[in-house]
Amino acid sequence: MGIPAEFGIKIGKLPVGRLDQITDVPGVSVSHVTLKQGSIQTGVTALIPHKGNCFREKCLVAAHVINGFGKSAGLIQVQELGTLETPLVMTNTFAVGTASTALIRYMLEDNPDIGTTTGSVNPVVFECNDSKLNDIRGMHITENHVRLALERASGETGAFEEGAVGAGTGMCCYGLKGGIGSASRLVTLGDITYTLGTLVLTNFGKLHELVVCGRPIGEEIEDQGFGNEEPDRGSIIVVIATDLPLSARQLGRISKRAQNGIARTGSITANGSGEIVLSFSTANRISHYPDGDLIKAELLHEEKMDTVFAAVCEAVEESIISSLLHAEVDESLKGKIRSLRDYLWKE
Numbered sequence: 197m198g199i200p201a202e203f204g205i206k207i208g209k210l211p212v213g214r215l216d217q218i219t220d221v222p223g224v225s226v227s228h229v230t231l232k233q234g235s236i237q238t239g240v241t242a243l244i245p246h247k248g249n250c251f252r253e254k255c256l257v258a259a260h261v262i263n264g265f266g267k268s269a270g271l272i273q274v275q276e277l278g279t280l281e282t283p284l285v286m287t288n289t290f291a292v293g294t295a296s297t298a299l300i301r302y303m304l305e306d307n308p309d310i311g312t313t314t315g316s317v318n319p320v321v322f323e324c325n326d327s328k329l330n331d332i333r334g335m336h337i338t339e340n341h342v343r344l345a346l347e348r349a350s351g352e353t354g355a356f357e358e359g360a361v362g363a364g365t366g367m368c369c370y371g372l373k374g375g376i377g378s379a380s381r382l383v384t385l386g387d388i389t390y391t392l393g394t395l396v397l398t399n400f401g402k403l404h405e406l407v408v409c410g411r412p413i414g415e416e417i418e419d420q421g422f423g424n425e426e427p428d429r430g431s432i433i434v435v436i437a438t439d440l441p442l443s444a445r446q447l448g449r450i451s452k453r454a455q456n457g458i459a460r461t462g463s464i465t466a467n468g469s470g471e472i473v474l475s476f477s478t479a480n481r482i483s484h485y486p487d488g489d490l491i492k493a494e495l496l497h498e499e500k501m502d503t504v505f506a507a508v509c510e511a512v513e514e515s516i517i518s519s520l521l522h523a524e525v526d527e528s529l530k531g532k533i534r535s536l537r538d539y540l541w542k543e
Contacts, residue, residue: 197358198379199518203540205409207517208510210503213380215355216514218393220380221437223247223478226395227348228362228376229341234528237330238337240295241362241376242345243284243395243435245476251307251317252484254279256444257476260451262458266431266470269296270320278444280476281484283346286322286363286397286433288330291337295321298342314484322433322472324399326366329529359522363397368430369520370414370462371403373535377519381507383440385500392438392504394454394511398519400430400469405462408517408540414462417539429468432458434512436475440504441494447475453505457512 198216199205213220223246230239245255257280259271269292274280282303285295299319304310310317326332345362357376360367364375380393406414434454442450451473458471465471480493496504520536 197355197518197522199514200521203521205517207409207514208381208506210381210383210507210510213382213391213393216380217355217378218380218395218435218437219354219356221391221393221439221478224393224437225349225353226356227345227352228357229345230361230365231336231341232365232526232528235331236334236336237366237529238288238326238332239362239365240337240341240345241286241364241397242342242349244349245280245283245437246478249306250283251281251303251310253481254281254484255476255478256442256447256480256482257474258444258448258451260448260454260473262455262471262473263465263469265468266323266472267292268322268472270318271472273318274320274474279482280320281317282319283349284320284322284435284474285342285345287337287342288332288363288366289323289325290332290335292321292323294337294339295342298339299346301339302343302346320474322397324363324367324397324431324433325429326399328368329532330366358518359524364519364523367397367399368533369398369516370401370406372520373523373525373533374398375519375523377515377517377522379511379514379518381511383503383507390438390440392436392440392507392511394508394515395435396512396515396519397433398516400432400466400471401463405464407460407462413540431470434473436473436508437478439478441479441496442477443495446496446501447477449501450504450508451475453508454512456509458516460509460513461516
């Protein structure tokens with residue numbers, strides 16, 4: 197999907213994947229459950245990192261907290277051990293506990309050894325606060341919603357919806373309608389072409405800060421009489437996936453570069469905003485039950501990291517703008533929020 201073609205926006209110079217989404221990375225799948233009914237504007241987004249058993253075949257992973265105003269689950273173990281052993285779930289702030297329980301139950305079904313003959317499992321759940329547009333106090337997300345999103349993701353491949361869907365249903369970004377966005381970039385090293393993809397949940401920023409391809413579109417919109425003087429108390433979740441053979445340390449390095457992509461869209465990373473990045477590689481999976489004491493793995497040379505850094509910056513920037521341009525405002529939200537689609541130029 198990527199940014200709709202009618203806007204004529206091209207971000208960066210690197211080639212994009214076939215779908216221009218995180219699902220261009222082989223094995224990665226994404227799906228949503230969306231709740232839209234009057235004051236209920238929320239949902240769940242699930243990401244499956246690969247088609248095998250995530251617990252038995254762990255991905256190398258790293259997390260980076262840019263600004264820690266967030267309530268995510270599972271990041272402490274991720275940062276300590278550098279492995280990912282569950283799918284990823286995104287939802288609203290008050291549903292983190294529900295999502296964690298549902299994700300644990302999902303993992304227990306295929307892994308009877310968890311909690312018996314082996315250790316526990318580390319569910320990874322991300323959140324943003326959708327209370328401006330959603331009745332968050334109603335606690336409308338259930339375990340069934342989370343389970344359905346996971347089942348859909350495990351059974352699907354390819355393109356997925358962006359914008360005001362799933363976890364992005366009730367989100368606001370730069371004073372406009374935010375949501376889910378995604379992009380991908382291709383990185384060729386020698387004779388092999390690898391893929392790096394990003395997925396964002398956008399819920400941050402003030403209108404006057406918004407920049408699109410260097411154009412201060414937020415200031416222009418404010419000049420038209422539509423402003424946003426509320427404090428920036430939002431967040432952004434960034435997920436980076438790749439089939440590049442990166443170590444957990446290198447994944448930590450690319451996680452830090454996500455900030456560059458965020459900043460290119462105008463964000464100052466406000467005091468009340470939670471910016472959290474998680475990066476994983478589908479190469480060099482770590483077996484939960486190893487055959488021996490040593491693990492052999494190919495790793496990318498540090499001198500080749502600059503191209504990967506560029507891919508991250510471009511894909512994160514594009515994902516944010518894509519989330520805004522796909523986030524249409526339905527009738528139930530008219531008067532509460534507007535869409536960037538209403539203002540941005542088209543070719």
